[in-house]
Amino acid sequence: MKSHVLTQLRSLEAESVHIMREVVAEMERPCLLFSGGKDSIVMLHLAVKAFAPARVPFPIMHVDTGLNFQTVLDCRDRWVERTGVQLVVASVQEAIDRGLVQEEPNGSRNRIQTPVLLEAAEKHGFDALFGGGRRDEEKARAKERVFSFRDDFGQWDPKNQRPEIWNLYNGRVHQGESIRVFPLSNWTELDIWAYIEAENIDLPDLYLAKDREVVERSGMLYEVNEFTPLKDGETAQVLSTRYRTVGDANLTACVESKAATLIDVVEEVAAVRLTERGATRGDDKVSEAAMEDRKKEGYF
Amino acid sequence: MTVLTEGAGEAGPASETHAEIVSGDLLRFATAGSVDDGKSTLIGRLLFDSKSIFADQLESVEQVSKDRGNDYADLSLLTDGLRAEREQGITIDVAYRYFATPKRKFIIADTPGHTQYTRNMVTGASTADVALILIDARKGVVEQSRRHTFLATLLGVPHVVVCVNKMDLVDYDEQVFEKIRAEFTEFASRLRVPDLTFIPVSALAGDNVVTRSENMEWFDGSPLLSHLERLHVASDRNLVDVRFPVQYVIRPQQNDARDYRGYAGTVASGVMKPGDRVLALPAGLETTIESIDTADGPVDEAYPPMSVTVRLADEIDISRGDMICRPNNAPTVTQDIDAQICWMDESASLVQGKKYAIKHTTRWARALVKNINYRVDVNTLHRDEDATEIKLNEMARIRLRVTQPLFVDAYQTNRQTGAFILVDEATNKTVAAGMIGGAAHQY
Ligand SMILES: Nc1nc2c(ncn2[C@@H]2O[C@H](COP(=O)(O)OP(=O)(O)O)[C@@H](O)[C@H]2O)c(=O)[nH]1
Ligand SMILES: [Mg+2]
Numbered sequence: 251m252k253s254h255v256l257t258q259l260r261s262l263e264a265e266s267v268h269i270m271r272e273v274v275a276e277m278e279r280p281c282l283l284f285s286g287g288k289d290s291i292v293m294l295h296l297a298v299k300a301f302a303p304a305r306v307p308f309p310i311m312h313v314d315t316g317l318n319f320q321t322v323l324d325c326r327d328r329w330v331e332r333t334g335v336q337l338v339v340a341s342v343q344e345a346i347d348r349g350l351v352q353e354e355p356n357g358s359r360n361r362i363q364t365p366v367l368l369e370a371a372e373k374h375g376f377d378a379l380f381g382g383g384r385r386d387e388e389k390a391r392a393k394e395r396v397f398s399f400r401d402d403f404g405q406w407d408p409k410n411q412r413p414e415i416w417n418l419y420n421g422r423v424h425q426g427e428s429i430r431v432f433p434l435s436n437w438t439e440l441d442i443w444a445y446i447e448a449e450n451i452d453l454p455d456l457y458l459a460k461d462r463e464v465v466e467r468s469g470m471l472y473e474v475n476e477f478t479p480l481k482d483g484e485t486a487q488v489l490s491t492r493y494r495t496v497g498d499a500n501l502t503a504c505v506e507s508k509a510a511t512l513i514d515v516v517e518e519v520a521a522v523r524l525t526e527r528g529a530t531r532g533d534d535k536v537s538e539a540a541m542e543d544r545k546k547e548g549y550f
Numbered sequence: 551m552t553v554l555t556e557g558a559g560e561a562g563p564a565s566e567t568h569a570e571i572v573s574g575d576l577l578r579f580a581t582a583g584s585v586d587d588g589k590s591t592l593i594g595r596l597l598f599d600s601k602s603i604f605a606d607q608l609e610s611v612e613q614v615s616k617d618r619g620n621d622y623a624d625l626s627l628l629t630d631g632l633r634a635e636r637e638q639g640i641t642i643d644v645a646y647r648y649f650a651t652p653k654r655k656f657i658i659a660d661t662p663g664h665t666q667y668t669r670n671m672v673t674g675a676s677t678a679d680v681a682l683i684l685i686d687a688r689k690g691v692v693e694q695s696r697r698h699t700f701l702a703t704l705l706g707v708p709h710v711v712v713c714v715n716k717m718d719l720v721d722y723d724e725q726v727f728e729k730i731r732a733e734f735t736e737f738a739s740r741l742r743v744p745d746l747t748f749i750p751v752s753a754l755a756g757d758n759v760v761t762r763s764e765n766m767e768w769f770d771g772s773p774l775l776s777h778l779e780r781l782h783v784a785s786d787r788n789l790v791d792v793r794f795p796v797q798y799v800i801r802p803q804q805n806d807a808r809d810y811r812g813y814a815g816t817v818a819s820g821v822m823k824p825g826d827r828v829l830a831l832p833a834g835l836e837t838t839i840e841s842i843d844t845a846d847g848p849v850d851e852a853y854p855p856m857s858v859t860v861r862l863a864d865e866i867d868i869s870r871g872d873m874i875c876r877p878n879n880a881p882t883v884t885q886d887i888d889a890q891i892c893w894m895d896e897s898a899s900l901v902q903g904k905k906y907a908i909k910h911t912t913r914w915a916r917a918l919v920k921n922i923n924y925r926v927d928v929n930t931l932h933r934d935e936d937a938t939e940i941k942l943n944e945m946a947r948i949r950l951r952v953t954q955p956l957f958v959d960a961y962q963t964n965r966q967t968g969a970f971i972l973v974d975e976a977t978n979k980t981v982a983a984g985m986i987g988g989a990a991h992q993y
Contacts (some may be wrong), residue, residue, distance in 0.1 A: 302845040
């Protein structure tokens with residue numbers, strides 16, 4: 251007799267598919283926020299699976315900071331090409347030129363993405379935005395709902411969230427209000443990587459280790475390229491590194507790693523999680539990077 | 551800080567392959583207990599001993615504990631977010647936490663708070679396989695232990711594990727544990743608890759959490775984590791009554807799949823196979839399952855909680871909110887619902903004669919509150935038959951008249967098709983969780 255028990259990855263997958271179908275059935279105009287990072291790619295992969303053999307029945311939106319790694323854009327375009335999904339690009343550069351937002355002094359375009367995102371969502375009339383946030387990212391996120399209600403200013407009010415009981419999600423909104431939906435709520439970082447490996451999901455090659463020319467600045471390793479050129483007095487070195495995060499190309503650091511294949515990455519992530527007290531400084535760095543990683547990856 | 555370096559446990563070495571790390575199944579549990587019974591410490595201990603926390607988190611916990619002059623690392627600091635919240639007076643809410651061992655992934659619904667406990671507990675227990683009830687060994691079975699157990703059983707949680715905590719403070723005395731066990735068992739016999747287990751623990755010192763306690767040789771059961779790892783949950787799922795609420799109709803408007811028409815959904819219960827005779831409700835028409843599709847290809851059976859797409863042999867008009875079942879095993883089709891509800895809204899009460907939106911499986915309808923039969927006092931289980939309104943965190947037995955037929959089962963036999971929510975039509979807030987207790991009327 252068969253066991254009739256799903257493995258954890260298949261249970262998580264089934265739950266995410268259920269959530270996505272629920273949104274498409276109940277909301278008028280959903281859209282998937284696509285950063286080109288691993289979580290948003292996993293979401294898109296799940297969306298493809300949820301509606302097969304039909305195409306993904308909603309567009310994806312990339313909030314383009316203008317500070318992209320080329321391999322991330324290439325990967326995005328491969329996904330669009332392969333799945334036939336409609337791509338909406340909201341340009342931060344263009345919003346700066348129009349005066350909607352102003353460049354931050356530190357050169358980060360992370361925060362100024364939000365007004366650009368909200369404006370584009372309003373223009374297109376999106377009433378549900380899929381985001382790749384996970385509850386394991388920080389303590390503060392542990393209570394985030396799967397369907398997270400936003401008022402007509404796109405704002406989140408922690409006191410005004412709806413109870414979520416069983417899998418009976420409530421996406422009812424008034425005109426102008428919207429919901430953010432987090433289909434990956436119950437996934438951990440390790441689940442994401444194990445799933446990417448199991449499904450052989452196409453990612454930007456930044457996530458895999460190879461020899462890169464890097465320079466060290468305040469303990470962080472930056473690849474030497476047009477976004478982060480070598481400054482006077484600095485020396486570059488060649489190290490085996492990979493990126494744990496895909497953010498603005500001018501600010502995203504890589505970490506030393508030998509994980510050149512997806513299996514290696516899964517093992518590395520598992521090992522980092524299992525790191526006990528007395529870890530080396532190197533491990534601490536990985537851990538810090540992981541935190542930063544999370545903040546950057548979420549659009550919200 | 552000796553306790554921290556002990557970190558024994560089941561979560562093997564880092565050299566394990568990915569396959570071993572994530573091949574287990576998923577277990578959801580909800581924790582409950584009065585304030586200060588040690589819930590946060592126990593969760594922290596599970597996260598720590600299963601090595602699910604990062605090095606930096608651990609270091610800060612150790613540092614803070616050392617600064618305070620503690621002998622032990624205060625593992626409750628790992629869930630500190632909640633404590634800060636309590637200080638700021640924000641509504642305390644259900645928090646979800648995760649850890650995994652090579653055998654299983656665990657999702658913890660941490661349901662703290664005394665004032666909002668009913669709403670939190672109902673939310674956390676609604677999807678839980680296990681309810682973990684904490685009891686302070688020094689205090690014994692208290693009012694809250696009874697309430698939490700009552701709510702867990704009402705929500706149909708199949709396994710209850712009672713952790714008698716702080717055994718270190720009662721000299722690990724077997725008599726103390728036995729007395730609590732006897733008292734709790736007596737009380738639980740009046741409820742519907744299919745599986746009840748007692749474990750004496752010290753969340754702080756780690757006794758019987760992950761490793762067997764050397765201080766309680768008299769206890770011959772398993773430590774908590776091994777118990778949770780081995781708990782058999784497959785047989786809890788209803789694999790008998792086929793219930794497939796149609797969620798979405800997949801009909802590609804594409805040249806490459808023009809004739810495709812599939813019914814997407816999550817199997818609520820039962821096992822479906824291609825070739826099975828099925829009945830579609832509300833159409834009342836019979837046909838055969840032609841194929842059960844997934845993006846990875848057709849499968850030879852589907853069971854809960856799989857998300858699949860079903861194709862049928864005959865063209866029947868089926869849409870979202872309809873239900874596929876077996877001809878000789880159908881749910882009750884009814885517009886009259888008798889249910890137990892938990893009211894979850896602070897701004898308005900449930901009143902007789904008011905209309906709400908109702909969501910049951912994938913179907914929305916409108917429901918009129920025909921009658922409030924009685925309110926249940928969660929503390930005393932006393933019934934107040936004169937109640938005219940139901941307020942936040944109160945439970946009641948009510949009767950609804952629904953605008954369209956629903957396809958229901960009793961909650962105690964089916965946690966999917968026996969459940970519904972009520973939504974306020976003006977504010978769109980989810981205001982109640984409902985559990986169907988046998989339909990009032992059927993045709
Ligand atoms: N001696 C002892 N103290 C404990 C134990 N478990 C928790 N505590 C202490 O009890 C207090 C309340 O614990 P906490 O985990 O915050 O309880 P919660 O309110 O249920 O989350 C803290 O001071 C803990 O250190 C235990 O097993 N033994
Ligand atoms: Mg606590």
